[in-house]
Amino acid sequence: MDYKEIFWMACDSVEQLRAEYGPFHTRAEAEAEAHKLGFSYLLRYEHLLDKNEEIQEVRCIFIELPGAKTELLSVSLHTRCATCGESASHDKPWQAEVWADIHEFEHSRHKVRLFEHARGKGLKEIGDWRG
Ligand SMILES: [Zn+2]
Numbered sequence: 001m002d003y004k005e006i007f008w009m010a011c012d013s014v015e016q017l018r019a020e021y022g023p024f025h026t027r028a029e030a031e032a033e034a035h036k037l038g039f040s041y042l043l044r045y046e047h048l049l050d051k052n053e054e055i056q057e058v059r060c061i062f063i064e065l066p067g068a069k070t071e072l073l074s075v076s077l078h079t080r081c082a083t084c085g086e087s088a089s090h091d092k093p094w095q096a097e098v099w100a101d102i103h104e105f106e107h108s109r110h111k112v113r114l115f116e117h118a119r120g121k122g123l124k125e126i127g128d129w130r131g
Pocket residue numbers: 081082083084085086103107110111
């Protein structure tokens with residue numbers, strides 16, 4: 001009967017040229033190592049072996065870890081004018097700043113507020129963001 005051999009690697013990306021570390025026999029070990037190294041992915045290898053322990057097939061599956069890196073990427077910025085309610089969302093802090101500058105230039109005495117939106121955490125206002 002065929003059987004499966006499974007092992008885990010910690011890796012830093014899903015690209016062809018990635019750094020891999022391992023192998024580990026359990027997912028928990030690989031995850032601990034990934035955290036230590038700041039890697040965001042695990043790679044699960046499955047070797048399907050025949051009765052002579054010859055590898056028949058290799059499968060690998062990437063698993064993204066809910067780490068600090070991915071959290072950073074999922075943060076988006078939202079500006080909202082406290083005076084008229086006009087709002088916009090931005091990927092980069094400088095884009096939010098430009099939007100606020102233009103808005104406050106075009107509408108005198110309007111005050112733009114900045115919010116950070118992190119996945120799973122909701123909105124958080126960033127006070128004094130423009131010095
Ligand atoms: Zn406004």
